[in-house]
Amino acid sequence: MFVSDLRNEFFNFLSGKRVIIISNIDIDSIAASKILQTLFRNENVIFSITPVIGLKALKRTFDDNKSDCNIFVLINCGGCIDLLDFLAPEEDTIFFLVDSHRPLDLCNIYSDSQVRILGDHRNEEDIPAFDQIFRDSDDSEASGDEQEENVEEDGGLGEDDDDNPDRDSSSIRRSETHLEKFERRLRRNREKRDWEKTRERVLFDYSQYSYYARSSALVLYELAWQMSKDTLDLLWWSIVGITEQLLLGKIESSTYTLETQKIQSHVSRLSNKINGKSSTAVRVTFENDLYLALYRHWSVKESLNNSIYSACRLKLWTLNGKKKLNELLVEMGLPLAQASQQFTSMDLLMKKDFYQMIERTAEKYNMPGIIYGSFTLQYGYRHRFAAADYVYSMIAMIEQIENERTAEYCFIEALESLSRVNKDLIESGIDKAKVLLDAIFKQVKTSLESNQIYSAGPFLYFIMQDENILFSSPYGLTLLAKFMLNAYVAVSKSRRARESPLIACIPIDITREICLLIGIPPIGDETKNFFGKAFEQAAVKSNAAIAQDFFDTNIIQIKQSDCAKFIDALTVLLSR
């Protein structure tokens, strides 16, 4: 069921109780957990936070904790699976779900009171009506009919001793009712079959595409706002959450623009309280910013090289592209020496004019979309971060899964990096992000030069041979795939490439021969992803061993040997 009055039905319900928060490991849920943590801390609600990376981890955590506590809050996990079926909880366990993945499983939506989804059901699109999906079983009716038959027969026999004509008429009545009953049963079966067919169709349509809705961090921020406990910090965290959705292509840019307008009103309301008394106070400003990754913490040249938008428009992995880049710099009036330095050590005048320079030359070089509205955080004299900087830094932190650093450890580190006292964590994250973006660019360059992207008809695919620690986690692979697709479309001559999705595969464990496979939709503002269902069906058809463990259904783990036949099956499936 949906819970739209978050304050009373969610928060006030929880005060005085013990809560367990289970959170997915992605940036939106990190921001959301941080906000929830702060709210619970203020109310002295006892809680524990455990991060999980996939379905198996969710079950394990639930089993560990279910005897202690009966209220669970799930952030960005478990919305798309039947929770009651999967976890088999006790009768009195209550789940509060705040999930930006769609489509939500219908059993969760129509659950009576065990699964409560935070959000407004009017915001959800295309939820099938209850009657289309659920219906009481017909068996009781059928047996009731038979009983009626027996009763009538007995009644008829009971009058045996009496008049014969009566008996005759009752037997005639019996046969009539037999016929009617038979017809009725036929009709009912037909109706049932029709109903089941529509049900199949409705379910298929509903769960075909997977996409993302409102960021969970924003939902929780609004809860804080309703309780008048919102601060600039909380607002900044929800900004990070929604910027992540934009940067990874989870939401369309129009949705992003609408949400930013609402956020702007919050920003102006909260900033007015401070009134600009001191120049070192925390400030969040909304301004037109550039789609250049980390440009404030890097050199201009590197940043132009490694951002998807600029690199693909200028084709910076080719020789021509490099010449174009130099042309661009000349036209902007930025000397090469300055452009190769760190942004912070550029000439003051150049720094100030940088934005206008890009704006002027963007049209000519076919980069009109390089400007977008974004938020910037400023505190102290030295710390100025764009929301995208935070997102990249946290991605790099979560990404870096090595021997000691498990996924859960990275989650905790990213969680701590959100608080402003730990600014050195963000800065080290930015350094790691630079390494990651660099590696992505190099990989894209080598792959395009050696033509490693193949077309399999309805989609493009790209298989990497060597293990690379940087791309072995969902986020890294997603960024690589996006860059690859954009770059391929930019150089390819076929028109079909523009509408083709991409599948990327990389081995993550050579010893156990496991690969990570991801499918992303075609370029453009397309956010609906049909790969979740497609992977399931292709796996069944080709008998490949896959593990759809992650909460994002377009990422799976598959055995290396099954890769080829899986892709074949997928080709067949999608060509229809």
Add this chain to the structure above:
Amino acid sequence: MSGQRAFNLLKTHQQSSDRLIDNFNAEDLRAVIEEIKVAFSENHQDALKFQETRDKSLFPMIGYRHALLQRNLRCTLAYLYSRLMKLKDIRWKLGPVINADIKESLTEAEIQWFNNYSRLLTNYMMSFPNGFNIMTDMKPPKSLFIEVKCLCDYGKFELENGESVALQKNSIHFLPRTECEHLIRQGILEHITN
């Protein structure tokens, strides 16, 4: 005989600040006490001699010995007092039971003093209604609950109100301060400051 032993006493006592309390320096103390006795007896003799001869030239020696005596006295008292203060610290840090290796560096009298002090402290704490334990919270706590991060897989942990918490590695919990204190001291939990 020049107060050197007394100086030695104090020097060794101060230099052993890395251990909780060092061995009782019995020989130095005995030597110092010998010095005091010798000085006092010589002074006594000289005073009697002065009464007979009225020889003023005895004065400097007498004055010197007296000063020496007083200095030695002062040093020994400082030494003994400092040891007792260290014992008091031990009581607050480690509790009412001292383990064997500390016990062997204490004298009988010191052990007795420790036990008496311990008893005094407990009586004081008991004298409050409900037995108020002043040994927790050396610094005044800012809040009832604190946020802690779990550093290793501890398993289940029972809270006072009966509920149990599953302490898995890398999970964050928000628990009452009193219950987490000793786990923090053991290093299983880590306090998160924001």
